[in-house]
Amino acid sequence: MRVTSLRLRNFRNHTDSHFEFGEGTNVLLGDNGHGKTNVIEAISYLCLTKSFYTRADSLAVMFGQDVFEIDGVLIADQGHVYRIRIAYQQSTGEKLFSINQQHTEPLSCVIGKFPIVISSPEHAPITSEGPVERRRFVDFVISQSSPIYFETLLEYRRVLKQRNKILLDAKLSKRDPGPLLLPWDEQLVRYGSYLMMRRGKFIEEFQQFISSAYHQLVGREEEPTIEYLPVSRIDETRSEEGFQTLLQTQLRAKGVEEKRTGSTLVGPHRDEFLLKINGRELRKFASQGQHKTFLVALKIGEFFYLKDRCQETPIMLLDDIFSELDEHRAKRLLSLVGELSQTFITSTNPHYFDDTMAFEDRNKIFHIQEGNSVAQNTFAA
Ligand SMILES: Nc1ncnc2c1ncn2[C@@H]1O[C@H](COP(=O)(O)OP(=O)(O)OP(=O)(O)O)[C@@H](O)[C@H]1O
Ligand SMILES: [Mg+2]
Incomplete structure (x- = not known):
């Protein structure tokens, strides 16, 4: 896709x-605050119908x-042309999305159709902060490649919201939620076990993609790993049935605590994914450059995973990927991404590009x- x-x-x-744009690397150069990230954001609107970092279109x-208004032309690997138009009106709150002049709704049906991989400073919390950001990353990647996962995730969130409401209402009115919870427990186990099984499988497959990307950036002296850590350790095989049993057991075990806190304490919304370098947890021990390298390796891993699963090369x-990387890693990164697909890179510093890249029709500088x-296909003096 490009x-x-x-x-x-x-x-x-x-x-x-x-x-x-060119088919290869497109460099957006300019000083701080001049509108480079805004171009990246507009491309995310074309492909995802929304911004990659703000929820509010306004x-x-x-x-x-x-x-x-954003108008763009996307061409799929097989040559199919999509003319995309998106218009948002602040006064009415109305957002229109059309593909080849056909109004498209719901917007969620666009998910996975135009795969993109974004790495931005907004994603730094994936490696540095709590599990929420890592769950979001994992959910986003699997959802782009599996509509069933995405639908199940939405169902699960709906169930979780209802179950939390019942627990909280019961806590506030000092009543026992009793049988009211039963149908929601059953759905929590059904959707939750599926999500957990898919997450476990995904992490198993994804490990090799991260290792390979990380090694290309750094060499083999650092070994990155990603581990799936559901709320409590599971010894059985990580099948859907195994997770069903786990969730049922935990729901029973945590029943009293759930009533006390008024919230759901069991399920994939509490999962953790541990990131490590040479067996040490990234969040506790890594340098800023290692954080950045891991983030970029996750994103390059995401690229290869989606390319494989979606049968469409992501954009x-x-x-701003170079900050915190030493010159050596930055140059390796640039030559690596140059071979991937159509790439957009923002930077304030022209110096990264002067001797590594030939700027012709394929690669362009803006x-x-x-x-x-x-x-311009040459650098301004
Ligand atoms: N709704 C808006 N209307 C007009 N200007 C806006 C709006 N939202 C943001 N801006 C402006 O856009 C500019 C920021 O653009 P952007 O984030 O793309 O910069 P950048 O080139 O990526 O900078 P940096 O190198 O610092 O990352 C700021 O000057 C900001 O005031
Ligand atoms: Mg920016």
């Missing part, structure tokens, strides 16, 4: 910007305007200045 053209109107600080409308969006872009 984006051949993009037009932004009243989107963030872009009044009217037009891009014709924030993306240019100050003082009412409507933003790579790499926002100088972004105050929401305007100038395409």
Whole structure:
């Protein structure tokens, strides 16, 4: 998959910007605050119908305007052309998404259709903070490659919300939730065990993708691992039935505590994924450069995983990936991503690109200045 053209109107600080991208590496260069990340965000709107970092579409409308419009052309590996248009109106809150002039709804049906992989400073918490961000990462990758997983996840969230409400209401009114919980327990076990089985399988398969990416960036002296750690250790085989038994046992064991806290304490919403380098937990011991390298390895792993599963090459969006990396790692990263697919890289520093890349039709440089872009295949003096 690749984006051949993009037009932004009243989107963030872009009044009217037009891009014709190359098939290989597209570098967005410019000083801080000039609108590079905004271009990456617009590409995420094309492929995911939404921003990769803010939930509120209204924030993306240019100050003082009412409507933003994004038009783009995507071409699939097999040559199929998709003309995508997205328009959001702040005053009505209405968002229109169309593919080849056909209005598309619900927006969730676009998930996985146009695979992209994004690495941005917004994702740093995946390696450095609590399990929420890692669960979100894992859910996002599996969902892009499996609509059933995504649907089950939505069902699970619905069940969790209902179950939490019953527990909290009971706690507040000092009553026993009793049989009210039973149907929700059954659904929690059904959807939860499926999600856990898929997460376990995913981590098993994903390990090799991370190792291979990490080794290409660093060499073999550092060994990255990712481990799936459900709420409590499971000794049986990690089958769906194994997880069903685990969840049923835990629901019984935690019943009293759940009533005391008024919330669901058992299920995949409490899973952890441990990231390690040479057997040591990243979150506790790693340097900033190791964090960044791991994050980029996760993203390159995601790229190869999705390429394999979706039968469509994802687009790579790499926002500000060089900070914290030493020159050696940065150069290896650049030559690695240059071979992957169509890639977008933002940077404030032209120096990374001067001797590594030939800029012709395939690779392009765009100088972004105050929401305007100038395409150039050479560096400005
Ligand atoms: N809704 C909006 N309307 C107009 N301008 C906006 C809006 N939202 C953000 N901006 C402006 O966009 C600019 C930030 O753009 P962006 O994040 O793309 O910068 P950048 O080039 O990636 O910078 P950096 O190198 O610091 O990451 C800021 O000047 C900000 O004021
Ligand atoms: Mg930026």
